[in-house]
Amino acid sequence: MLPDANLIYGDSPKCELDACLQHIFATYGNNKTNLLQILNEVQACAGHISTDAAAYIAARLDIPLARVKSVASFYSFLHLQPQGEYRVLFSDNITDRMLGSQDLMQRMCQQLWLQPGKVSEDGLLSINTTSCTGMCDQGPALLVNGKVITRLTLQRVQEIGQLIRNRTPLAAWPAEFFHVDDNVYRAGLVLGNTLTYGEVLRNSLQPGGVPIIDSIKQSGLRGRGGAGYPTGLKWEACRNAPGAEHYVVCNADEGEPGTFKDRVLLTRQADLVFEGMTLCALAVGARQGFLYLRGEYQYLFESLRAVLQCRRNANLLGRDILGQIGFDFDIEIHLGAGAYICGEESALIESLEGKRGVPRNRPPFPVTEGYLQQPTAVDNVETFCQAALALQMGAEKYRAIGTAKSSGSKLISVSGDCPRPGIYEYPFGVSVGEVLRDCGAVNTRAVQISGPSGVCIGESEFGRKLGFEDLPTAGAFMVFDDSRDMFEVARNFVHFFAHESCGFCTPCRVGTSMLKQTMDKIAAGHGTRYDLNEIEHLDQVLQSSSHCGLGRTACNPVLHTLKHFRPAYENKLKSLDFEPAFDLDGALARARQMTGRDDAGAHLKGDE
Numbered sequence: 334m335l336p337d338a339n340l341i342y343g344d345s346p347k348c349e350l351d352a353c354l355q356h357i358f359a360t361y362g363n364n365k366t367n368l369l370q371i372l373n374e375v376q377a378c379a380g381h382i383s384t385d386a387a388a389y390i391a392a393r394l395d396i397p398l399a400r401v402k403s404v405a406s407f408y409s410f411l412h413l414q415p416q417g418e419y420r421v422l423f424s425d426n427i428t429d430r431m432l433g434s435q436d437l438m439q440r441m442c443q444q445l446w447l448q449p450g451k452v453s454e455d456g457l458l459s460i461n462t463t464s465c466t467g468m469c470d471q472g473p474a475l476l477v478n479g480k481v482i483t484r485l486t487l488q489r490v491q492e493i494g495q496l497i498r499n500r501t502p503l504a505a506w507p508a509e510f511f512h513v514d515d516n517v518y519r520a521g522l523v524l525g526n527t528l529t530y531g532e533v534l535r536n537s538l539q540p541g542g543v544p545i546i547d548s549i550k551q552s553g554l555r556g557r558g559g560a561g562y563p564t565g566l567k568w569e570a571c572r573n574a575p576g577a578e579h580y581v582v583c584n585a586d587e588g589e590p591g592t593f594k595d596r597v598l599l600t601r602q603a604d605l606v607f608e609g610m611t612l613c614a615l616a617v618g619a620r621q622g623f624l625y626l627r628g629e630y631q632y633l634f635e636s637l638r639a640v641l642q643c644r645r646n647a648n649l650l651g652r653d654i655l656g657q658i659g660f661d662f663d664i665e666i667h668l669g670a671g672a673y674i675c676g677e678e679s680a681l682i683e684s685l686e687g688k689r690g691v692p693r694n695r696p697p698f699p700v701t702e703g704y705l706q707q708p709t710a711v712d713n714v715e716t717f718c719q720a721a722l723a724l725q726m727g728a729e730k731y732r733a734i735g736t737a738k739s740s741g742s743k744l745i746s747v748s749g750d751c752p753r754p755g756i757y758e759y760p761f762g763v764s765v766g767e768v769l770r771d772c773g774a775v776n777t778r779a780v781q782i783s784g785p786s787g788v789c790i791g792e793s794e795f796g797r798k799l800g801f802e803d804l805p806t807a808g809a810f811m812v813f814d815d816s817r818d819m820f821e822v823a824r825n826f827v828h829f830f831a832h833e834s835c836g837f838c839t840p841c842r843v844g845t846s847m848l849k850q851t852m853d854k855i856a857a858g859h860g861t862r863y864d865l866n867e868i869e870h871l872d873q874v875l876q877s878s879s880h881c882g883l884g885r886t887a888c889n890p891v892l893h894t895l896k897h898f899r900p901a902y903e904n905k906l907k908s909l910d911f912e913p914a915f916d917l918d919g920a921l922a923r924a925r926q927m928t929g930r931d932d933a934g935a936h937l938k939g940d941e
């Protein structure tokens with residue numbers, strides 16, 4: 334028997350909880366692939382997922398309670414224990430830190446008498462950090478109960494503190510707190526398009542045109558999510574794979590620190606994204622599509638749903654699309670819950686199926702065995718936009734933009750030390766120096782291309798070009814001027830990987846943690862050359878034995894900054910050949926305090 338729904342949320346108003354439960358199960362039914370969506374809704378409604386709530390969900394979905402708890406424990410935005418009524422998470426990307434996020438968090442903690450990571454005794458609030466929220470052009474940012482607030486200043490943080498103290502409902506907070514800017518500084522092919530929505534789809538349904546997949550192949554379009562796989566080949570493999578159903582998935586997880594261009598596309602060009610997905614569905618023979626939206630972009634959910642509804646009303650989605658008998662396709666939005674690894678396509682599919690976002694063994698690739706083991710085309714948000722435009726322009730014209738191996742344009746998310754952080758769209762082949770000039774950066778020491786898993790380049794390489802021939806990028810472009818300590822930049826990235834490792838394979842779980850400890854050891858002044866050599870060994874292990882790209886790229890930030898900015902490391906090293914990670918003298922501090930001794934004899938000798 335199911336537990337009484339009214340007992341589940343003991344500490345929340347009954348009518349709200351009833352409505353919440355009714356809404357959840359009316360929306361999602363008893364379909365276990367919706368487990369993550371259901372958990373997201375319970376979390377939003379009750380502030381955590383109690384054991385009773387988990388038992389209720391398990392019974393309704395006919396799955397073991399252990400599975401519900403195991404899925405809930407995987408995602409950082411879901412909680413099995415009560416959290417504060419107000420859950421504040423400061424974005425902890427390096428660009429937030431550069432804008433003072435750590436100090437602001439400390440000030441809020443002082444104002445509200447709370448330590449980070451703790452829940453206040455009255456249950457009012459909790460304050461902690463979270464990985465990059467995708468607001469690097471308008472940081473520092475934080476999330477409060479999942480809602481993003483940008484451009485934090487001390488004054489804004491204190492106002493937030495006061496609103497929390499007064500228990501002001503979020504709906505009554507000043508609307509401008511929740512405003513997110515697009516900051517588009519340079520529009521091109523995608524951001525400057527003047528298409529009437531449905532136009533490409535209508536043209537593609539005309540008899541006598543070039544078939545979609547042939548056209549995409551001829552256009553030379555390559556995926557914009559990072560790996561740059563040829564989109565036409567992917568769609569062809571998906572179409573040719575046998576399966577009862579085929580699926581189209583749009584990867585809007587955008588978790589790579591420093592990347593926020595998909596956020597702007599979903600804000601300004603949602604119709605184009607959905608048009609691209611529908612064209613893909615027509616090409617591969619799919620009837621169902623999913624947009625996997627990262628939890629941090631929850632604020633876009635309703636507007637995206639409204640765009641989908643308009644498209645249904647215009648017969649651009651639904652049954653017999655634009656009068657083409659048998660062309661049925663619709664799109665559902667699934668919300669993530671704070672797990673960077675879910676951007677990896679097979680982990681994303683697991684998450685879509687209501688499971689922990691652990692990457693699958695590949696092969697088989699999603700094009701043959703994806704969602705529910707059926708052929709699935711997973712593409713980045715920008716890829717779908719580019720695909721629609723390539724079809725509209727024709728392959729030849731599209732191919733003429735960019736470079737030989739990188740056709741079309743690329744959206745770049747610029748953040749860090751420059752006066753105009755935001756979105757810049759260029760034909761592929763633009764040099765790093767040109768982007769730096771356009772965003773007004775001066776005295777630039779380094780640029781991190783494509784986020785922590787990408788590459789870090791120094792001034793001597795600013796002539797290099799963005800494109801698959803030279804510097805491939807998913808879009809992040811983080812600028813660091815000569816006041817920045819590149820060791821600290823790498824340390825932030827290493828902490829990010831250790832935090833986001835899904836823990837499935839030992840080399841990555843242990844390796845990213847060891848890497849973090851080694852960087853912390855160097856930062857604390859206990860590092861030696863031995864540690865730098867160890868990092869190189871660690872990289873070899875992670876490269877050769879990690880299950881997915883996260884582990885394989887986890888050492889990149891350190892190796893790249895070591896190559897260009899070795900002094901930033903060396904001036905923190907001790908001149909010893911070896912120093913244990915464990916600080917024995919430090920560990921004896923408590924004993925010294927208890928015995929009231931702090932003379933030389935109570936310390937281990939310096940060189941021991």
Ligand SMILES: Cc1cc2nc3c(=O)[nH]c(=O)nc-3n(C[C@H](O)[C@H](O)[C@H](O)COP(=O)(O)O)c2cc1C
Binds near residue numbers: 560586673883
């Ligand atoms: C750890 C990890 C995180 C990833 N995150 C994203 C992401 O947030 N968005 C994305 O489009 N691709 C991401 N990818 C790449 C996807 O696995 C996949 O290659 C991509 O969605 C394919 O789309 P495309 O061909 O259009 O580029 C990630 C890969 C890894 C290994």
Ligand code: SF4
Binds near residue numbers: 833836838882883885
């Ligand atoms: S490499 Fe890391 S993130 Fe990838 S599966 Fe293994 S533990 Fe998970």
